[in-house]
Amino acid sequence: MGMLKEYATGIIVVSVFAMLCEMLMPEGNLKRYSKVVVGLIVMLVIVGPITKLPFYAETFVMPALDTSGQLSQEELAMREAEAIERQFEADLAARMEQDVLETCGETVAVQVTVQLGEDGMVNGIARVDVTCGNPMRFGDIVSRIHTQFGVEKDRIMVTSEEGAEDGR
Numbered sequence: 001m002g003m004l005k006e007y008a009t010g011i012i013v014v015s016v017f018a019m020l021c022e023m024l025m026p027e028g029n030l031k032r033y034s035k036v037v038v039g040l041i042v043m044l045v046i047v048g049p050i051t052k053l054p055f056y057a058e059t060f061v062m063p064a065l066d067t068s069g070q071l072s073q074e075e076l077a078m079r080e081a082e083a084i085e086r087q088f089e090a091d092l093a094a095r096m097e098q099d100v101l102e103t104c105g106e107t108v109a110v111q112v113t114v115q116l117g118e119d120g121m122v123n124g125i126a127r128v129d130v131t132c133g134n135p136m137r138f139g140d141i142v143s144r145i146h147t148q149f150g151v152e153k154d155r156i157m158v159t160s161e162e163g164a165e166d167g168r
Contacts, residue, residue, distance in 0.1 A: 007049050014045045081120040088122060089114055092149070096128070099148055104140050108132045125151050130158040 018038040025031040093110040100108050109131040117123040128151055130141055138158045146153050 003049070010045050010048075011042075014042050018042055077120075081116075085114060085116060085122070092125075096130075096145055096149060100130075100141055100144055103144055103148075104137055106132055106134055106137050106141065108141065125149075125155060128156045130156065131161060132158055133161050135160045 018041070021034060021038050022031070025034050089112045092114075093112045096110045096112070097108055100106055100110075111129040112125060113127040113129075115123045115126045128145060130145070132138065132141060138160075141158055142153055142156050145151050145156050
């Protein structure tokens with residue numbers, strides 16, 4: 001019953017406001033535009049409570065304004081750290097591929113996995129997987145990545161495109 005009383009009061013207040021605005025406006029174009037604006041306000045007051053009814057409430061939901069699915073600061077920081085980690089790995093892999101191509105003359109595919117510390121910072125390289133077409137160059141590739149990028153040799157796994165491993 002209280003909701004109905006508020007609804008009626010809102011309509012009455014806006015209607016009185018509309019009449020006052022209409023009486024105070026001078027004749028001309030301004031009065032015409034003000035009637036349109038006041039009419040829209042009256043319509044909003046009349047239609048507004050409908051959006052609060054359970055059946056219609058879902059119809060008037062604006063997903064862009066819905067904040068129920070927002071991430072917490074911790075989740076946001078974790079996702080940001082993961083994105084930075086993936087980008088770092090991809091950039092380092094691309095640099096290794098380019099370096100091996102320039103120095104060894106081999107086109108390789110490199111995948112890098114980094115170690116993260118408790119603080120989310122990169123502590124080192126956990127593993128480097130290299131796929132190469134020429135098994136005879138495995139040793140050269142491992143040596144180059146070890147000397148140029150400081151990766152321990154036992155963390156570098158080189159396989160051929162056919163699946164043969166370097167045997168270390």
